[in-house]
Amino acid sequence: MPGGLLTDLYELNMAVSYLRRGMRDRATFSLFVRHLPPERGFLVAAGLEPCLAFLETFGFEDRELAYLREGLGFSAEAADARKGLRFTGDVWAIPEGQIVFAGEPLLEVTAPLPEAQVVETFLLNQVTFQTTVASKAARCRVAARDRDIVDFAFRRTHGVEAAMAVARTSAMVGFAATSNVEAARREGLAVAGTMAHSFVEAFATEAEAFRAFAQDFPDRTTFLVDTYDTMQGVRNAIRVISELGLSAHLGIRLDSGDLDGLSREARSLLDDHGLTHVRIFASGGLDELDIERLVSAGAPIDAFGVGTRMGVSADAPFLDTAYKIVAVGSRPVAKLSPGKASSPGAKQVFRHARFAGDVVGLREEAPPEGTSALLRPAMIGGVRTFSSEPLSESRRRFEADLASLPATARRLNDPVPVPVRESDRLRELARSVRLRAGGSPAGD
C-alpha cells in the first residue's frame, strides 16, 4: 500500500518541477492549527501514528506509476523519477494524547523538497481529522466527570476508516469502551453493546424479548427499556431479573425522552426492588452539553453512550490546519498572504509547568527556564525513532495533561485557551524575514 497517489495533483506537479530542477534541498514544513473553533479551550494531538506508518512505506507502485504516465500525461522521465522515491526525511512531532493549542506545530517534516511536498495531503488529512475528534471526545470526557462514557459513533461517522479512528482517539481520552467490534479487535479496546429496538420488536412482547436476551447473555444483560413505554419497560426488566435470578453486570438503557426524569424514576423503582447494583445507561443523540446538564443536575446515570455528534465533531467538524514551508535549506521562509501569514524556521513548543503558558520558539533555542519541550524526533532519515506506542501511553499522557489544565481552558462554554506566545528569537527572525521579503520576491 505505498499510496504515492494519496495526494492532491498539485503536490505531484510541484514534485515534478523540483525533481526536474534538481531542487532536492532539505525543506522544513510545519503543520499547525491556525485558530481554535469558537467553543474549544484546548485540543488533543492525535493522528501521528497513521502518519508515521504512511511515511515508513511511502512510495509508488507500478499501477500508480502507470497512472502518472497514462492517466495524467506525465512524461516517462517525470514518472520514472518517482520510481524509487521514498520518504527519507525527519519528523518531529508532539506525541498523541498531549493537550495543545492554536499556533503550535503538531508535526514538522524536514526532507528533500519533493518528498516533503508530496506527503502534505495525507499528513494534513490524518492529523486534522484525528485531532478534531480526539478534542471533541475529550470534551465529552470532561462533561461526564467520573461516569463511564462509551463510543457509539460507528453508524454515522464519515466512513469505516473514520469509525476506527473515532474508537481509537476516544479511547485515548478516556472512553471506557466502544461499540465498534472491529476497532476493539484491532486496538485491543473494551467493547460494549446490548440490544436494539428491533430486537424487542422481533418478539411478540417486550418481556419475552428481555427474557430471551437475558437467557442468552446471563452474565452481561442490559435491557433497552424505551421501545414502547419506558417505565413499563423498567418493570418488565425487573420482572425478568427476578424470574431468572440474574445478578452480574446488569443494566437498563434509556435511549429517548426526558433522560433526567426517567433515570430518577427508574433508579427509585430499581432500588425499591433491591436492585441497587443495576446500572443506568443513557444514550440518544447526546453531546457533551447534554451530558454536562445531566451530570450537573445529578441524574442517576452511570454511563453515557455518545455517538454521532462526537464521531463527526458536529459543532466543529474540522480544524483550520496548515502545512507551511518554514525553511528551504538554511533559509527561513514565510508566507505573507493577508490573514494567512506564517512564521519562519523549524520550531519547538516550550511548556511551563501547570499550563502557566506555552512559548513557541525555534527548535535550536535552549528551553526557557522551567519549561519542557513538546516536539520530539519521531522519525530520522525515514526511520522511526520509536515504535508505535500502546494506546495506554497516549491515554496516560492525556490524563496527566487534563489533570493540570486550568479550569478556564477545560470548561465547555466560553473556554479561555492557555496563552501561547512567540519567543523573542522567533519574533526577531519573523521580522527580519518579512523585511527581507517586503521588497523582493513578489516584485522581482
Next chain:
Amino acid sequence: MPGGLLTDLYELNMAVSYLRRGMRDRATFSLFVRHLPPERGFLVAAGLEPCLAFLETFGFEDRELAYLREGLGFSAEAADARKGLRFTGDVWAIPEGQIVFAGEPLLEVTAPLPEAQVVETFLLNQVTFQTTVASKAARCRVAARDRDIVDFAFRRTHGVEAAMAVARTSAMVGFAATSNVEAARREGLAVAGTMAHSFVEAFATEAEAFRAFAQDFPDRTTFLVDTYDTMQGVRNAIRVISELGLSAHLGIRLDSGDLDGLSREARSLLDDHGLTHVRIFASGGLDELDIERLVSAGAPIDAFGVGTRMGVSADAPFLDTAYKIVAVGSRPVAKLSPGKASSPGAKQVFRHARFAGDVVGLREEAPPEGTSALLRPAMIGGVRTFSSEPLSESRRRFEADLASLPATARRLNDPVPVPVRESDRLRELARSVRLRAGGSPAGD
C-alpha cells in the same frame, strides 16, 4: 475482506440470540432520513454502491471468528453459527444520484433476521455519510450555476476513505474535477491542480517560480498569484505568459482576500494584455453561500475550488438516519418511542412528474396514476441484480432531477422541500399496528 466485525457489538449479540432460537424469519428493515437539516431543501441519494459491494462478500474470516470466541467470549457454538453466514437477502433501493426527501426509504433490506440485523451499522454508515456529502456538494453545484467547480477537500476530510467518497459523490452531482489523484485513478475522474504557496516560496522570487512551473507544464499552467501581493502576482503571471509565449489552458488562482474585487481587477488587467482566454480560478475556505454571493455579484470567476466545508458538510455533517425493522415474516411492526416513531411495512416511493409531490406507500401498492416508483430491486437472494453503474449514469439521473426540481426546494436559504405524504393504505396499516401494539407488547 469479509468484514463481519464491521458492526456494533449489539448487532452481533442480537444475531447470536436469533440464531440460537432459530429465529430466521425474513425481516424487512427500512433505511431513511427522519428529518432534513435546517438548510436542506433536498438530498441526493448516495452510498448504495459500497453497500452492495459489502453485502456481496459479507462473511466472517477465521481471525474474525477467533476474535468472537477469544476476544468477546462468545461460545464456540455462537461463533460457529457465523462461520457460514452470508448475506442471502434482497435489497430494494433508490439509485444513486436521485433527489430524495425526509421520510423516504433510501434502501430496504429483506433477509433472515440475523443477517438483516448484523449489516445495519455498515449500511447506515455508508448511506448516511455519502448522502450527506452528495447533498452538500449539490448545493455548491447549484450555487456555481454554469461555472466549473472542483473538489479540493482531500486534506481535511475525515480520513482517506472519506476523501474518496467525497470525490466520487461530488462528481456525481456535476463537479468538473477533483484534486484527489487516487480517487481520479479509481473512478476515472478528471483531475485538477496547480501549485501551492510553498512552491512560490521555494524559489528566490515569485516570477522565477512562475517561469519554472510554466516551463515544466507549458500545456496547463495556472499561476497561484496571492503568495505575496496579489495584483503584483497577476502582473508576474502576465510577464511569464508573454515571455514564454504560452497559449493553452492558462489560468490564475486567487486563494485569499476579497475575491470579488480581486477577480475584477485581475480580469481587466489580463484583458488589457489581450489575455481574455486566461481563466480565473478562486478558492480558499469557500462554501456554497460564498459561491452564490460571488456568482450573483457577477464576479468574473470561471471556476471554484471547494474543499473542507463541502468535504465535511460543515454546516450539517450528518443526517438523522434510521434503520428500522418494519416487518417480521408477514407481520408489519413499528417502533413507538416518543419522537422516534416509525411506520410499518415494506415501502415504495411514488413520485409525481416534475416533483409535484411524493407519496410513500406500501411496496405492494399499485403506483398512483402519473407516478413512477423510485425503489428498485438491487439485490435478490444475495446476488446483485445489476452490476455497478458508471458514475455518468448517476450523474445523468441527478442532472435530470435537478433540472425539474422546483426553485423553492433548490434555493440555498430557507428552502422548502417537496411535500411527501403517506398513502392511504400505509396510513391505515400504521393505525392498525399502533392500535394492536397499544395494549400488548410493552405490558405483557
